[in-house]
Amino acid sequence: xxxxxxxxxxxxxxxxxxxxxxxxxxxxxxxxxxxxxxxxxxxxxxxxxxxxxxxxxxxxxxxxxxxxxxxxxxxxxxxxxxxxxxxxxxxxxxxxxxxxxxxxxxxxxxxxxxxxxxxxxxxxxxxxxxxxxxxxxxxxxxxxxxxxxxxxxxxxxxxxxxxxxxxxxxxxxxxxxxxxxxxxxxxxxxxxxxxxxxxxxxxxxxxxxxxxxxxxxxxxxxxxxxxxxxxxxxxxxxxxxxxxxxxxxxxxxxxxxxxxxxxxxxxxxxxxxxxxxxxxxxxxxxxxxxxxxxxxxxxxxxxxxxx
Amino acid sequence: xxxxxxxxxxxxxxxxxxxxxxxxxxxxxxxxxxxxxxxxxxxxxxxxxxxxxxxxxxxxxxxxxxxxxxxxxxxxxxxxxxxxxxxxxxxxxxxxxxxxxxxxxxxxxxxxxxxxxxxxxxxxxxxxxxxxxxxxxxxxxxxxxxxxxxxxxxxxxxxxxxxxxxxxxxxxxxxxxxxxxxxxxxxxxxxxxxxxxxxxxxxxxxxxxxxxxxxxxxxxxxxxxxxxxxxxxxxxxxxxxxxxxxxxxxxxxxxxxxxxxxxxxxxxxxxxxxxxxxxxxxxxxxxxxxxxxxxxxxxxxxxxxxxxxxxxxxxxxxxxxxxxxxxxxxxxxxxxxxxxxxxxxxxxxxxxxxxxxxxxxxxxxxxxxxxxxxxxxxxxxxxxxxxxxxxxxxxxxxxxxxxxxxxxxxxxxxxxxxxxxxxxxxxxxxxxxxxxxxxxxxxxxxxxxxxxxxxxxxxxxxxxxxxxxxxxxxxxxxxxxxxxxxxxxxxxxxxxxxxx
Ligand code: SF4
Ligand code: SF4
Numbered sequence: 001x002x003x004x005x006x007x008x009x010x011x012x013x014x015x016x017x018x019x020x021x022x023x024x025x026x027x028x029x030x031x032x033x034x035x036x037x038x039x040x041x042x043x044x045x046x047x048x049x050x051x052x053x054x055x056x057x058x059x060x061x062x063x064x065x066x067x068x069x070x071x072x073x074x075x076x077x078x079x080x081x082x083x084x085x086x087x088x089x090x091x092x093x094x095x096x097x098x099x100x101x102x103x104x105x106x107x108x109x110x111x112x113x114x115x116x117x118x119x120x121x122x123x124x125x126x127x128x129x130x131x132x133x134x135x136x137x138x139x140x141x142x143x144x145x146x147x148x149x150x151x152x153x154x155x156x157x158x159x160x161x162x163x164x165x166x167x168x169x170x171x172x173x174x175x176x177x178x179x180x181x182x183x184x185x186x187x188x189x190x191x192x193x194x195x196x197x198x199x200x201x202x203x204x205x206x207x208x209x210x211x212x213x214x215x216x217x218x219x220x221x222x223x224x225x226x227x228x229x230x231x232x233x234x235x236x237x238x239x240x241x242x243x244x245x246x247x248x249x250x251x252x253x254x255x256x257x258x259x260x261x262x263x264x265x266x267x268x269x270x271x272x273x274x275x276x277x278x279x280x281x282x283x284x285x286x287x288x289x290x291x292x293x294x295x296x297x298x299x300x301x302x303x304x305x306x307x
Numbered sequence: 308x309x310x311x312x313x314x315x316x317x318x319x320x321x322x323x324x325x326x327x328x329x330x331x332x333x334x335x336x337x338x339x340x341x342x343x344x345x346x347x348x349x350x351x352x353x354x355x356x357x358x359x360x361x362x363x364x365x366x367x368x369x370x371x372x373x374x375x376x377x378x379x380x381x382x383x384x385x386x387x388x389x390x391x392x393x394x395x396x397x398x399x400x401x402x403x404x405x406x407x408x409x410x411x412x413x414x415x416x417x418x419x420x421x422x423x424x425x426x427x428x429x430x431x432x433x434x435x436x437x438x439x440x441x442x443x444x445x446x447x448x449x450x451x452x453x454x455x456x457x458x459x460x461x462x463x464x465x466x467x468x469x470x471x472x473x474x475x476x477x478x479x480x481x482x483x484x485x486x487x488x489x490x491x492x493x494x495x496x497x498x499x500x501x502x503x504x505x506x507x508x509x510x511x512x513x514x515x516x517x518x519x520x521x522x523x524x525x526x527x528x529x530x531x532x533x534x535x536x537x538x539x540x541x542x543x544x545x546x547x548x549x550x551x552x553x554x555x556x557x558x559x560x561x562x563x564x565x566x567x568x569x570x571x572x573x574x575x576x577x578x579x580x581x582x583x584x585x586x587x588x589x590x591x592x593x594x595x596x597x598x599x600x601x602x603x604x605x606x607x608x609x610x611x612x613x614x615x616x617x618x619x620x621x622x623x624x625x626x627x628x629x630x631x632x633x634x635x636x637x638x639x640x641x642x643x644x645x646x647x648x649x650x651x652x653x654x655x656x657x658x659x660x661x662x663x664x665x666x667x668x669x670x671x672x673x674x675x676x677x678x679x680x681x682x683x684x685x686x687x688x689x690x691x692x693x694x695x696x697x698x699x700x701x702x703x704x705x706x707x708x709x710x711x712x713x714x715x716x717x718x719x720x721x722x723x724x725x726x727x728x729x730x731x732x733x734x735x736x737x738x739x740x741x742x743x744x745x746x747x748x749x750x751x752x753x754x755x756x757x758x759x760x761x762x763x764x765x766x767x768x769x770x771x772x773x774x775x776x777x778x779x780x781x782x783x784x785x786x787x788x789x790x791x792x793x794x795x796x797x798x799x800x801x802x803x804x805x806x807x
Contacts, residue, residue: 283398287368287405288361288444295457 049124050131057118058128060215064135069207070113070215078133090125092117113205116221156236161244162187164237173231178241184248190261196223203246212242309584310607310618312627313495313515313658314553314577315636316567317646318488319762320664322574325486327351327447329566329575336565337552342544344409344434347446348551349566351488354705355462355476355697356449358487360405363537364463364650370399371535372498372653373591380591380654384502384533394504399532407444409434452484459484464704472698483696485664488574490566491538491551492649492657493517495582495605496591499550502533507548513781514579515658516553524548535653559778563771573765578634578772579627580641580658581607581618591654596710598651605656606641609634622780630774635761636660643750643758645717647706662762663702663717665725716749720758723748727755
């Protein structure tokens, strides 16, 4: 499972550069970060910038003091972990995983999803660490607006969610149906795309309603953010999708479907071969050998009749 | 008028002795390379017979040549869409067995076998698999009517005959055959060119020789199907198709092609024809019965000042015009009208013409002895057409798309020449009778004399009238002749490699 994910991840790294170039948001954040560093050197100022970064990039999977979600709770992390290691991890998790760093490997084993490369500048990294440190200190200090997308999600309709997933209904702001990149049980034998991971187990992995909702609001992975940052899903759509993904987790992937598919494939193959054989039946029918055979047959028949 | 020059050939079938020297000459020069062992650019067939490849004339099977479709010509093989559908899987090819599996013998075993009680033998070895094989067929397997119940009786041209006529051909006293040497016809309207999806086949502007570019050929093998005479062949070692090149390197240096040069019966003639390229389509679209005449009409009189003027305007040199005026092909085909195209109904306008062989008449047996007096006398000779052992209809199927009148005309003229010369030499026919024969044959004493001379007593220079080809002028627009001269030859400049 882990191996799968890291290899999928390697593929996705390829998108990173492109995604980064295409996402103005990332630009804005990075540019703002750079612009701010000389001016606000104080921790507080950094933490302010860090809150923005945290809200857009981290909150989908992490909390500070609210418990484990998709990823670990980050409260107090700046004191328990080596700051140098933290900075390297946040900047490029995949590099550490690739290098076989022991802590990184432990995390990969422990959590269902490997943390994606977020494309943060070193300024962003410092800022977000400062912010985490600040928030950890005052556990009660609450976070500004966008940090709490989980606040009372509207009730979702799994049926509508399914339509959104398979492309039967359009997303309000545009954006492709989930099925073009993802598969999930419960959408028929052929499944969906394979660019993204299979979402059958996503409800559990991403921490239930709240986790999924926050993930879909902030779309932290580079590939998804390239697609969704300019045309976000509405909260209602997110709720509907979450409902559907939740059902997907329990609905059995029909085992017979694979057999049916294989059978269909074999039948189609046979039909194609038959059509080909019929269409090209004259090829390689020799002339001379049948000629000789026919003459011999006639001769034998004549001879047999006479004797 | 768009006058062009065409190297054209005449084979006088009365003179062919079926020695296959021509085939061997060709093989030794051009097709003794790997992958070409089975090819016979020149082959000699026995008629009636199925030929090489087996029943090549059967276009229901092989789909060669053109079909007249209203006022348009269409390849019998396929249209564009069909061509695309079949491009990786051409369904209309002869199999290697329809040609024959080429072989050699293990000659060294004759010398190196250990001493034993038995004579050493040289086993046949397949030139394709390299393994010992049983020989089941060869390129002239039905030579001299060998295996005629299988081969001769399946001759496609026999379909036109009545049941009775066909049975007669099998009677011992009537058994008859003649030889049909074949090379590429270097057609005016070649369907091999039209069938090629890569545009690799072209007709040389200055002499009309049809060639396959060994660089452009992509092994689709549509030409193999497209040529109704089955005169392009696929080289399985190089992955390119090849065909008779009319020994153009020899022609360019003033020599006759190897098969012409070596012909023992001296049946082969070669010379230039001037034709009107504007009329190719109209000629190829002529009605079946009119095809031979249409093909005669497209050939222009090289003495006509208008034709000469138009020829010069097209860059045909004075030497070429002089050669066309002197051309034995022009005389046989157009002036005397006794040479006919092979299977004109394929509508490729073949430029190889045949003088049909005299048909032996049925002799009479008297007390078990052949009675030669039964065929004496002029009346007998002229009537011989009806008594010929091979029906005129068979000849019409071969040489005139079924028009028997044309065949009769040709024979009447040829018989008249014989009677005329017989009256002169043997003197058992009166001058009056000879004169009557000339009239029946629609010819004159002079013409008969000329036909006789070119048929029986021609010199090498009369048989092969080869002009300077002015190749340097033909290529100089695209290539410096001095660059071309040391670089030209048969083959490819880059080794063919499969690139996926
Ligand atoms: S006879 Fe020669 S020129 Fe004519 S179609 Fe065949 S290969 Fe082409
Ligand atoms: S060499 Fe001449 S005579 Fe001999 S088979 Fe060939 S065409 Fe006929």
